[in-house]
Amino acid sequence: MSKKNNTLSVYAEISRIYHDPAASSLVSPLVQINVLFDNGSMAKAFLPADQLTTSGLKKAVPRLRGLPDICPLVRELNTQFADIMDGTVPNFETFFGLLLPRTGLQRLPNGHSLYVLGDQLIGPIAMPVLPRPPVSYHMMLSPIQHPLAALFSELVYCSATVVVPIIFLFATLLRSWINEITPSWQAVLAITGGQGLGKTTLARKITDWICDSQNKPALLYSAGSTPAAIHDTMVTARDLPLVIDDLCLSASPKLQQKYRDLGAQFVREGTNASGISKKAGNQTMSFSCNAGIILTAEFALENPSDITRCIFIPLTQPPVVASSLTPELIGAACRRFIEWFLQHESEAAEDFRKINSEENPDDMHPRIFHNFLILRTVFSLALRAAREDGMSASSSEAITERYEVGIGQSQQYQKKLLNALDRSKKKGNLAFVLLECYGDSEVFNLTSNIKKLHKHDGIMWKNNLCLRSAALERAVRLQDGYQNYTLSKIVRELKNMGALVIQEEGTLQVRLKKGTPRVYCIRLDVLEEYEERF
Template sequence: MSGMGIYRDGKRLCNFEVAVTQIYRWADGPNCGALAFIDLHLRSDAGCYQERVPAECIGKLEFLKRHPDLCLYQRRYRDSLSACLSERLSEYLQRNTGGLAFCQTGLHRLEKGAVFVAGNRVIGGCEVDAIFSQDIARLHLEPARYESGRQAEELLERLQANDPFVTTPVFAFGILTALQSLVLECGIPLASVLYISGRSGLGKTETVKRFFAVYDQDNTGRPALITEAGSTMAGFRENLRAARDLPVVLDDLCLSTGKDSQRKRLQTGAQVIREAANKGAVRTKAGEHGMLPSTEAGVAITAEFDMQTVSDVTRCIIVSLDHPMKGGRTDDRSIAAGALSAFLEWFLPRYEQEAQLLRERYQATTENKRLDRLATGQFCLQWAFERFMRFAVETGATDETCYKETIRFFDRTLKIWNKKQKQILDRIESAIIKESIPCLLWKGIQKKIIPVHQKLKKLEEGYAVIRGQDLFLPPGVAEWFISVQNGYRGINRNRIGRALKLAGVLVTHESDKANTVKPAQGFHRVYHIRLDQLEKAALFETGGNGFENSTSASTFRGF
């Protein structure tokens, strides 16, 4: 092969020949459609080499540094060799369409149909010559080990064996995660995080790994995209950015005996829930603007406690464990991964039809009622599981009768978890102070919840007494009434007295620093409150609202 090389204008530029063998265009991301990589075949007297060169680096000829036997005869020939490469690339582009390079996982709509980038492989695109950016090439979803029907049947049996009240919604959330960008594309404001709670040792993490976090780190079999709660948020955010339509887990938000530590863990959980639910761009490092990719990952959190705010709880689909999980098998995770893969193979050819049906279903559901965040998440979860069960029917894993029974079971399961979630919300609501103590007392008198009389002797029988503008209120009556109001559970009399004094409605004696007085000789101490000042404080707080048809303080002068 003497004389091998590239010639230009009668000059031999180098001792090797080069040919473009494949090109790849970006299928997604900010440079969608632009050249991504170029495959080169290099041949010299010493041997042959294959190089994949980033498109923006093709003119730099840096690949020559990796092969010392490839020689450019003179430095001034660099521009000529670059021009020659550009010409050959142009000729190749005129004859070939090339392959696709992906920098994002999840659902993609290509000219020939929809595909799903499951880390280092494409599902639903048999004819696609694809390569992947380094971030997503490390992720692997195990293919189905059986034909689709048997894989689905096996998965349903595993769900049944592992407490289906827990495993079914967990697996369904994995299906919803895979279809998340379709849901958002349909204009449905999905903002849900799977929140699995329960005391230590019940199997929360193992359940999530088996039926939700089914992607591996490369081909190692180790679960990917799982961050320990004690790790830095930067690592978790990196997973969020890399995992569009993929499952991401924040594991083990555990209880702490220290108040500061527990508060930090609550803050971490709340921060993760907000970032995951908002589906916006996220900045992971100083200096980044966080524009791409977005945080369209499906997030699951395992925790030993419930979140403490209404906004956080309504962003979650909560599954709580109260007994140990049993019945698991070592290959549950492999079966779940294969079932997800087989489902996507079935779903992708139906992408457009399924998207249209989802839009129509959502519009019909919201035509006469508005779905809040919690209801929207449950609507989407129900839809996703129904699509999986329809796949199971069409592949022969089950029949229509079993389909209907399973859907009814899933509906009941969601209602059970929804009821428990609303109990959590009610508990949070009951701890929120919505009105001040003076305002509550005024309302209690207006609505005749607090028993009122005009004779002082009735104070000993548990009545409040009104004489003109003076209200004599026994501390026990005040404590009984206030302690059942939202945010005041466990309140004591001292706190009630301080609140009334701070509001400027108490009448006290100059010689007595106590917040209570004796209305007459022989009586127990009571709160002495000016009705006109109590009314003024209540009206100031509410702006006059909420007291329609109410009685003014002057009306009580008849007592």
């Protein structure tokens, strides 16, 4: 398939044509070109087929720029390409290979799967494959023989708060596959707690096995990093964990709110509740997050929908982490889990399809239930893989107990956050609140004897609810959303709606009879008129 261009003294031939199995037929395949110069040196180039032009070839092989005319060479390459694609070349099938331009799980045309784990290709390879993810990652893997069994054995000696992040990591490795099998998984891992509790240490423990070309952690960003860099990685680090670190508290209210808004933004983008906007030329395009997001923060989120999209790891003290739980061990265990999964994909798919038939408990948000159900299913798969890798029955029982404790802590913390937010939300206006209080015999200690008013909260007097000031303020401030109401604000709102009976100027309280304490006389008919439930 090669010819010599006598003018240029250079050989060139197409050695392979790679197709992306996930791309449409309109996407140009990638052509591998081998170039041999007359001095015996060689060059290899990869070009999209639609860039088999003079400028494209010179850009791919800079040495060709010094030659006077490579048009004949370009024409020859295009002829070779057309002959291979038309099938007029003997054994033309041998020229084709698979292009995998992204990390993570890859579905092949024959129904099988391969996995691109950074710089490693995992799975049965039946034809030439070219992994070319947009960013090159180097994986630090221990050469231990049974890494998954070793990892789970070490986790037995760690805090429960360490186990759940490891399972989240395994789920992230299957993220794209999970979202194909079951409704979209809307979960980020949020490690929360005060300064010095080991949030960053824990996050790095499960991600530092993924390195860049200089062997530095590749998927760790400070929350203060440029949003563009974080967004690029959220899109390109498919099926890999991405840490966004140090959403911290600040003495500056403005800076504090910035971090809170940033945390909420990352949660929504990380779960694809909102798209990631990136500029491409003069256009703004929206992309999906393909990475598993891990946040470390000194505060919890403020929006209920954001809270339901998190799997929380609340730290109240530094977690116990076994010294032998190294990034290299975790990386090797991840590879072993992927190898096991590729051999049991159909069984795993059946387990995940069962998720869709499970009924949601009445006391749990559907999104929370779905997220923890997925995590539980991944844990079950990882446990089976570890057993087959040699984990003992005693370790299996112990790690299951650790996992359940960690999940319980996470769900309890999440419920506490949601309950606190629910209590801060008004259920109705002030008229609604007072009518609810009036209808509850345990709220107001009323008397029917005016002479005993000084010993009680109030009295019903001429169809009006008459309350002493302390009782009125206490009852309102106990209601959801009214915790910060002052007596003056309560009275002002009642006055504005015309619900107060006023006897004399200078005071909004009345004295029902001589010698009795003053009260606020509230008209129930006005409350009923203005009542509004939110």
